[in-house]
Amino acid sequence: MRYFEDLAEGESVDLGEYTLTPEGVVAFAAEWDPQPFHLDEAGAEGSVFDGLVASGLHTLCIGGKLLVEGFMNDVANMGGRGMSDIRWHRPVEPDETLSGRVTVAEKGEPTRPDRADVAFELTLHGDGGDDDPVLSTTFRNIVRRRG
Secondary structure (H helix, E strand, O other): OEOHHHOOOOOEEEEEEEEOOHHHHHHHHHHHOOOHHHHOHHHHOOOOOOOOOOOHHHHHHHHHHHHHHHOHHHEOEEEEEEEEEEEEOOOOOOOOEEEEEEEEEEEEEEEEOOEEEEEEEEEEEOOOHHHOEEEEEEEEEEEEOOO
């Protein structure tokens, strides 16, 4: 387990990958973001995307999943304070594989003897690797201090 004191500003960790499927894109959209360009090819024709694309909310959830499974499960995380600066850099298509990276952006002063705030910058990249960002955001979390 990594505590506040174990995290270094500027450190980055690769988070693994997630491949979207057409069925997964449509299922997520049907439940959470039922806009025509997320639901089927016919509804996407003539849209600004000119084809089926994943919901930005779906992309954000994938980022959260990769962040938790690839990093936060090994951090003494006590919960989130919020997200800021959410950016969707380009649409994500079905069958695309996303990879994530988190950077410890800022360690705040302890708010209590047992905890402190940490800002984590998350970036998801598409099939083009580091030159192909699809999403970026900053998570602010409460991290337990050692002792």
